[in-house]
Amino acid sequence: MKQLLLHKRGVTVQDVPAPAHDPFNILVEVSHSLISTGTEMATVQQSKDSILDKIKKRPQQVVKVLDSIRVRGVKRTLAIVQNMLDEYRPLGYSCTGVVLAVGEKVSKFKAGDRVACAGAALANHAEIVSVPENLAVKVPGTVTGKSAAFVTLGAIALQGVRRAEVRLGEVIAVIGLGLIGQITVQLLKASGCKVVGLDLDPARVRFAEKHGLDAGTSSPEELAKIVFNLTGGQGVDASILTASTSSSEPTRQAFELTRRKGKIVVVGAVGMELVRSPFYEKEQDFLISCSYGPGRYDPEYEKLGKDYPYGYVRWTENRNMAAFLDLIQNQKIEVEPLIGAEFKIEEAEKAYALLGEKSGQKPLAVILNYPAPDHPLTRDVGVSRIGASIYDGRSDLKTAQIRLGLIGFGNFVKATHLPNIRNLKEKLKIIGVCASNGNSVATAGRQLQAAIMTTDYKALIQDPRVDAVLIATRHDKHAKMAEDALKAGKHVYLEKPLALEIAELDSLDAMLKGLSTPPTLVVGFNRRYAPLMKKLYPHLAKRGGPIVAHYRVNAGELPANHWTKTFEGGGRLRGEACHMIDLFQAIVGYPLKGIMVSAAGKKEQDTTRPDENFSAQLTYQDGSLCNLVYTSLGNPNLPKEYIEIHWDGKSAVLEDFSRLTIFGENKKTDGMPQDKGHLAALEVFANAIANGVPFPTPWANLYETTQAAIELDKEVWGRIPT
Numbered sequence: 001m002k003q004l005l006l007h008k009r010g011v012t013v014q015d016v017p018a019p020a021h022d023p024f025n026i027l028v029e030v031s032h033s034l035i036s037t038g039t040e041m042a043t044v045q046q047s048k049d050s051i052l053d054k055i056k057k058r059p060q061q062v063v064k065v066l067d068s069i070r071v072r073g074v075k076r077t078l079a080i081v082q083n084m085l086d087e088y089r090p091l092g093y094s095c096t097g098v099v100l101a102v103g104e105k106v107s108k109f110k111a112g113d114r115v116a117c118a119g120a121a122l123a124n125h126a127e128i129v130s131v132p133e134n135l136a137v138k139v140p141g142t143v144t145g146k147s148a149a150f151v152t153l154g155a156i157a158l159q160g161v162r163r164a165e166v167r168l169g170e171v172i173a174v175i176g177l178g179l180i181g182q183i184t185v186q187l188l189k190a191s192g193c194k195v196v197g198l199d200l201d202p203a204r205v206r207f208a209e210k211h212g213l214d215a216g217t218s219s220p221e222e223l224a225k226i227v228f229n230l231t232g233g234q235g236v237d238a239s240i241l242t243a244s245t246s247s248s249e250p251t252r253q254a255f256e257l258t259r260r261k262g263k264i265v266v267v268g269a270v271g272m273e274l275v276r277s278p279f280y281e282k283e284q285d286f287l288i289s290c291s292y293g294p295g296r297y298d299p300e301y302e303k304l305g306k307d308y309p310y311g312y313v314r315w316t317e318n319r320n321m322a323a324f325l326d327l328i329q330n331q332k333i334e335v336e337p338l339i340g341a342e343f344k345i346e347e348a349e350k351a352y353a354l355l356g357e358k359s360g361q362k363p364l365a366v367i368l369n370y371p372a373p374d375h376p377l378t379r380d381v382g383v384s385r386i387g388a389s390i391y392d393g394r395s396d397l398k399t400a401q402i403r404l405g406l407i408g409f410g411n412f413v414k415a416t417h418l419p420n421i422r423n424l425k426e427k428l429k430i431i432g433v434c435a436s437n438g439n440s441v442a443t444a445g446r447q448l449q450a451a452i453m454t455t456d457y458k459a460l461i462q463d464p465r466v467d468a469v470l471i472a473t474r475h476d477k478h479a480k481m482a483e484d485a486l487k488a489g490k491h492v493y494l495e496k497p498l499a500l501e502i503a504e505l506d507s508l509d510a511m512l513k514g515l516s517t518p519p520t521l522v523v524g525f526n527r528r529y530a531p532l533m534k535k536l537y538p539h540l541a542k543r544g545g546p547i548v549a550h551y552r553v554n555a556g557e558l559p560a561n562h563w564t565k566t567f568e569g570g571g572r573l574r575g576e577a578c579h580m581i582d583l584f585q586a587i588v589g590y591p592l593k594g595i596m597v598s599a600a601g602k603k604e605q606d607t608t609r610p611d612e613n614f615s616a617q618l619t620y621q622d623g624s625l626c627n628l629v630y631t632s633l634g635n636p637n638l639p640k641e642y643i644e645i646h647w648d649g650k651s652a653v654l655e656d657f658s659r660l661t662i663f664g665e666n667k668k669t670d671g672m673p674q675d676k677g678h679l680a681a682l683e684v685f686a687n688a689i690a691n692g693v694p695f696p697t698p699w700a701n702l703y704e705t706t707q708a709a710i711e712l713d714k715e716v717w718g719r720i721p722t
Contacts, residue, residue, distance in 0.1 A: 003438050004125035004348045004368070005088040011044060011352045013345065014088065016438030019130035020455040023103040024305055026131055028117055032149040033095035033125045035366040038178050038244045038268070040091055041355050088443045092125035094118055094152030096145050097370070105305065106133050114139040116151035118292060118321060119302070123152065125348060125368055126438065133305040134295060137322040140329035146367055147328050150183070150335045154324035155292040155317060157183040157242070160267035161191065162315055163289045164238040168192035173227065173236045173257050175250045176243025176268055177204040177216070179338065179364050184242055184267070185212045186333040196230065198223045198250075199243075203361055211337065220253055227257050235259030241266045248273040255279045265289050292317035299566045338365040345370050401425075402491070402689055405432035405452065405460045407481060408472035409444040412495070417470060418448075420679040427686040434460045436473075461485045468520070468689060471495060474568040475575050479504035482521070483511055491520040493685045497578045498523050498706040500570040505706055509699075518694040522685040523702050525582035529677035529684060532660040533586070535670055536645070536652055539662060540587060543647045546623035547588055550644045551580050554634035555612060565609070571713060573611040573630070578709040580628050581618065585701055587645060590622040592704055599716045600631070608633070610716045618708070 003016045019027065096116040099109050109115065116139050117123035117131040139148045157180045166172055170193050174184050177199035188195045189212035197216040199205050205216040215226045227236055239254035241264070248271030254264045255278040263285045266272070279286060294308060295301035295317040301308065308316050315323070327333045340363020343351040351366050404421070406413060421428050432452030433444040445453035454460055461469060461484060468491035471481050479499035485492050486508075499505040512518050527533065540547070555572060558564060569575045585592075597616045601608030612632040619625055639656035646652075650664030658674040661667065688696045695702070 001127035001373075001438065002345050003127070003442075004091050004345065005439050005442060006044060006091050007088050011091070011349050012088075013348050014438075014442050016126075016442045017453060017455040018128045019126075019438060020436045020457075021101070021103065022130055022132075022436075023105040024132055024303060026102050026106055026109050026115070026133065026136055027100040028095075028097045028115055028129050028131060028136070029100050030095045030097040030127055030129055030370050032097070032145040032370065033092050033123070033368045034149040034153065035092070035125070035351060035355070035368065036094065036153065036179065037355055037362065037365060038180070039093075041352075042244065042269075043091065044352060044356065088439045088446075090121050090124040090126070090437070090439045093120040093123050094149055095123045095125070095129060096139060096148035096151065097129075100128065108133055109136065109138070114148075116148040116321065116325060118152040118155060118317070121437070124439075125345065127345065127370055127373065130437070132302055134302055134307065134316075134318045137318060137325060140325055143325055143328050144336070146339060147335050148325060149367060150328075150338075150365070151321050151324060152292065153180055154183055154327075154335070155320040156180055156267065156289075157187055158320045158324050159291070159293040159315075159317075160184060160240050160242065160265050160289040161187045162293070162320075163265045163287050164240055164263050166191050166193050166238060170194070170237035171196065171227070171231055173197065173223070173239040173254065174208075174213075175239060175241050175254055176245075176270075177201070177208045177213075178242065178244065178268075180267060181242035182208055182211065182338055182364060183333070183335065184240055186335075187327070188212070188240075190327060190332040194230065196223065196226055196236065198253075204364070207364070211334070220249075223253075224257065231259070235262060238263040238265065241270050242268045243270050244268045245270055247271050252278070255282070255284060258282070258284055260284070263287060293320040297561060299561055299563070299568075304567065335365075339367050340364055342367045342369060344368070401429040402427060402686055403431045403465060403467045404428050405434065405463070405466040405469045405490075406430060406444065406448075406472070407434045407457045407460060407469055407485075408474075408495075409433060409435040409440050410472065413470075413472045416678050417472065417682070420682050423679060424682055424686060427690075428682070432460050432463065432466055457481055458484065461488045461490050466490060468492065468685075472524075474563060475500055475570050476568045479508055483508050486515070486519055486521065487511060489519055491685075491689045493522045493524065493682065495524040496576075496582075497570065497574055497709065498702055500574055500710070502707065502710055505703060505710070509703060512699060520685065520688045520694055520696075521699070521702075522681065522688065522696055523582075524678075524681060525579055525697070525702075525705070526677040526681040527579055527583045527657070528586035528697070529680035530657050531672065531675050531677070531680065532654060532657060532670060533583070533677065534680075535660060536654070536662070539650070539652070539665065540589075540645070540647065545648055546620075546625065548624070548646045549584060549587060549626040551584070551626070551628045552642045553577070553580060553628070553630045554636075554638045554640050554642075555630055555632050556634070556636055556640070557632045558612075571609070571611040572632070573614065573713040573716060574709050577616075577628065577630050577712075578705055580630070581616075581708050581712075582697075582701075582705045583643075584618055584626040584628070585705055588620045588622065588624045588626065590620045590624065591700075592618060592708060593621050594619045595708055595712055595715075597712050597715045600633075611713055614712075614716050616712050616716075 001018045099113045115136045117136045119135040122131050172188050172193045174181050174197040185195050185208050194214050197213045202218045217223050235258050239258045243250045260282040265287045267289045294313050300306045430448050433450045434454050434457045435441045441453045469485050470493045472495040482492050482494045563569050564575050599610030600613040616628045641656050643654040653661045657676045659671045661669045684696050
């Protein structure tokens with residue numbers, strides 16, 4: 001299918017795979033999409049910035065780069081940055097079309113429904129999009145596709161009006177008469193308000209006056225006079241800021257224009273360096289309007305389709321979208337006059353060139369049209385950049401490169417696995433890549449010169465050209481994908497965790513036990529393969545008694561809505577602490593006997609999650625005792641991981657996988673750049689395939705580690721102190 005993508009060289013229309021099926025999403029064949037002439041054009045302009053300009057605008061990214069240099073070194077960090085700059089990114093977040101298919105968890109839609117869709121990186125400029133249920137609404141019968149394509153911008157404007165809590169007869173100022181400002185004017189008129197407006201472009205003021213604006217100007221001083229005369233010097237009841245500027249002048253002016261105890265609502269991206277006295281003396285309310293409305297940025301609402309109770313949250317983002325289309329249906333507002341140009345998707349580059357011109361009158365809104373394709377849209381795109389000889393029959397994996405397919409192309413794959421695979425180029429060759437969306441596949445396929453590009457992981461694992469797969473998707477998909485790949489006879493390197501639920505683990509267990517000759521399975525518990533751990537193992541092998549070990553993890557804080565804390569990640573105990581449990585197993589070498597856990601925090605404290613602030617004690621059948629302290633509350637300047645191991649009058653200290661000191665044998669210290677064993681784990685995988693070894697780490701150990709992590713997680717949520 002065709003999709004509009006943003007690359008460092010500019011906007012481009014590419015042939016990419018159609019998006020993957022998702023149980024919570026609907027697949028929509030797009031008929032129209034709207035170019036946001038403000039937000040999208042700002043993104044396009046930023047893509048042209050020099051690296052220095054990007055650094056100036058995003059100083060927080062500099063800290064991440066410096067941290068990466070400290071951990072990975074300059075060369076690898078520069079490669080990561082270059083790969084990021086070379087990415088293809090989607091554009092667009094408002095479109096309309098017809099439902100092609102619905103996921104099994106979807107209840108509101110069926111194939112054939114006309115829908116309007118919202119969401120950055122979801123409702124893109126593409127022939128087919130995959131959108132969650134709560135980010136789509138049905139289009140009323142007489143609303144045209146062109147009008148329905150405004151749904152996202154309409155919801156944003158409507159939420160700003162709701163935040164202002166306007167009433168009949170009130171006087172409202174709209175500062176910034178771009179696309180959202182124009183819609184806001186119409187919404188306010190439909191609400192029975194008098195509307196005054198300001199925009200530095202006189203043409204936009206004139207346009208707004210034809211569509212509901214009672215009075216407008218391009219002069220801030222003139223607007224102040226208009227407001228004084230209209231309100232008898234009292235000031236407007238509310239000001240809605242829909243401008244887009246880094247200047248704080250529009251915000252300051254809004255405080256001056258607004259009456260005592262009035263409201264100022266920020267919808268657009270404006271500067272907010274404020275002077276306290278005007279709004280303090282008037283006791284005004286200063287409010288931010290969050291995008292489309294309640295539910296935005298909440299993964300439970302947006303991804304899982306969990307609605308908020310109607311009686312408590314009347315206007316969610318989904319209800320705002322539906323209400324906006326109803327206003328169009330009932331002819332209360334009209335958006336098609338805002339359309340200044342239309343282009344077919346194949347001509348989208350011309351649309352952005354028009355909007356990027358420095359001179360001339362730019363259109364307020366631009367619509368992209370999607371003519372019905374004359375061929376079925378495919379989930380796969382192939383590129384012929386690899387010699388055909390690599391596909392002649394199934395290779396002898398003892399001597400030839402293992403033909404590898406990547407399933408998932410996130411930051412971890414790009415920053416860690418790709419450099420390591422290149423280091424193992426004599427053993428591994430990437431020939432295919434699968435990601436959930438077309439732009440990720442387009443980026444990966446072209447960077448890696450992959451012969452197979454798809455959004456359907458089953459197509460990859462069923463392809464006879466693929467010998468093995470590396471699965472690095474979000475955690476909730478791991479077990480199912482690994483099971484399907486192993487059933488298909490593919491060797492599997494599966495990033496941790498192995499599974500998030502016992503049922504998934506047991507399903508894998510039953511499947512593997514039913515195979516007479518299982519393919520190779522390696523789970524990305526890489527710490528057991530770290531070079532400094534390999535130096536420690538010979539000392540532990542000589543022990544005569546039990547081990548006492550302490551493992552402290554200063555995990556760092558993650559945003560509350562980070563995906564690892566959602567259903568996709570399973571939480572940090574299941575998703576990351578399984579690493580530490582596996583390392584204990586590697587150190588001890590005996591089966592688990594018992595587990596105990598305690599959590600920090602209180603039930604009423606939402607900010608302290610028990611699965612990222614806990615202490616777990618694991619005992620083993622040989623009498624060994626291992627203690628894991630995992631916290632997100634520590635200082636980021638403290639190194640992340642610290643391990644102490646004690647046995648037979650000897651001790652070892654491993655500091656962040658870069659320094660190992662052994663006491664009791666003439667105190668030997670080894671130091672090196674941090675290496676947590678990622679490269680070594682991949683090499684173990686390649687060697688195991690070549691030598692026909694199905695489980696370099698015994699399956700029983702993988703099962704035990706995963707089971708322990710799941711049980712500890714269940715326990716930790718049930719033992720929060722009150």
